[in-house]
Amino acid sequence: MTASKENGCAGGPLKGLRVVDLTSVVFGPYATQIMADMGAEVIKVEPPEGDNTRWITEGPVPGMGGIYVNVNRGKRGLMLDLRQEQDRDVLRRLIATADVFIHSMRGSAIRKLGFDYEAVRAIRPDIIYTNCYGYSRRGPEGDKPAYDDTIQAECGIPHVQGLMNGEPGYVATIMADKVAGLHALYATMMALYHRERTGGRGAGEGQEVEVTMFEAMTSFMLVEHANGAMFTPPTTPAHYHRAVEPNRRPYRTKGGHVAALVYNDKHWNAFVESVQPEWARGELGDAFSTLEKRARQIGRVYALLGETFLTRTTQEWLDTLRGLHIPCAPLRSTDALFDNAHLNAIGFFEEVETQQGPVRFPGVPTWFSATPGKVRGPAPTLGQDNEAVLGELAPEAPSVAPAIAVDSK
Structure with a gap:
């Protein structure tokens, strides 16, 4: 079973939405994974070497690691070498058909390629253009690279873990990537809602959206840890004492x-x-x-x-x-979640047949009575949908490098 335009758009509250996805790793792909689950047609654009998450965790075949397969499920796969003009032209043609353009490149890199907001808006004036950055461009760290560990450190997670455990430490999940991904999702949806209110597709007002890991995680951490430090003068240090109490443990x-x-x-x-x-x-x-x-x-x-x-x-x-x-x-292990009585009773896990065999995906955690989400299909192999997508754009679309087949032996 392969991802297709049909199964990528069938049903769900985002049916009919086309998303051009130039994100990688987890921050952006997690946001677009949820869009795909909710019925959007998400076209994942990868360079010839592929998204790094293809390689960093285990899977049945090379290039299809667990993280990649999970956060890119239900998407179509397009491989483009944006260093080549002919492939940049393909991306421009694709943008002309899109509702959302979302990327996770640094600002200087996306500008150099010619796909900053002004350039994309010139192609599609009502586009929702979402930047997924480490730090806001409005500050001195604007073009600084960021990863989950460094953002955890910046926003105080190891500090408060140290208050609890006596030694600074990261939390054992890539929290910054996932929290920022949820921010990217809701911010994009809000911008789309504004477009609908101002005329809808083709007539409504598009806009540029910036979502950053550092600011998202600072907001997230200070929900409770701001505590009395919000007041003037401060009444407590900036931490919630119950959360960091050393005796707070199972x-x-x-x-x-x-x-x-x-x-x-x-x-x-x-x-x-x-x-x-x-x-x-x-x-x-x-x-x-x-x-x-x-x-x-x-x-x-x-x-x-x-x-x-x-x-x-x-x-x-x-x-x-x-x-x-x-x-x-x-106390449960993460392995035990796959055999959890409650999750199994509600059908939380969804099994999908793929070229690599059956995959049991964690399902959609939200419920809609009229437009339910679902896992729309497997993650794409690298360049899987090049031929199909190019055929949809225009007969005269320039050719691109051929799709790279993933060895399934």
């Missing part, structure tokens, strides 16, 4: 761990009454009587809870806590 039990949040007054009082009634009396009863008081000494609260959770098994605690309607969960 509770160790007899033979395992459990995650639980015995936090608000309702949950606290239920836990104390059922499990530790002596905490309602004397000094502890007064010190822990309200959420406000507990929040001011959250480390002490976590430490006492930690000692208590050692007294029962994980399953005993899950039974107790669920009976008290206190939020709790067992």
Whole structure:
């Protein structure tokens, strides 16, 4: 099964939208993956060497690694060498048919190729042109390269991890890429909504959009970590003390761990009454009587809870806590998600047949009653749809370098 124009556009709230995608790695491709899931026709344009994510994780054949296959599912694949004028001409012809142009090149690089906003707008005046950058062009770091690790460092993640763990560290997921990708998605959709309000396709107002990893992650981190530092004068350092408390971790039990949040007054009082009634009396009863008081000494609260959770098994605690309607969960591995009873009951994973065999994709996490999203197909091999896309543009479209076949042996 290969991606096609038909399966790339069938159904979904973005049906009929054409996206020219010059993004790579995860930031931009994650945004356009969601667009494809929601019915947009996404044409992924890659250089002859391909997107780096083809090679950095494992897959059944070379050039089709897991990250690449996941964030580029349902897209059409076009290989162009934009150092060549004939291939730049193909891209111009494609832009003329598009609603969205999205890229993740540095500003100087995209200008050098001749595809900055002014050049693209001259081809398609109502285009939504989304830049995916590391840092805003309006600041001194505007043309600086950025990766998830460096942006995590810039926005304070290793710092707050150090407050919790005693040693700075990255979080074990490429958070900056994915958060920025979600920002790129909603920003592009907002610009499209504005175009619809001002006349729609062909008549509405297009615009340039800039989405940056550093600014997106700074906003994301400061939702809670701004805390009292927002005020003048500051009332606290810029961190949320409960989030960085060293005792904030899954509770160790007899033979395992459990995650639980015995936090608000309702949950606290239920836990104390059922499990530790002596905490309602004397000094502890007064010190822990309200959420406000507990929040001011959250480390002490976590430490006492930690000692208590050692007294029962994980399953005993899950039974107790669920009976008290206190939020709790067992610890799961990422492998275990593929056999999760809840996810399987709702059909979250979608199996797609590909040239490399069946692939079980994490599905669409949002639900629409009238225009549901779905995994539209596999990720494209490098240059997979060159012939088809060129045939759609115009009979006289210049030829480009032939598609590179991925060895499936």
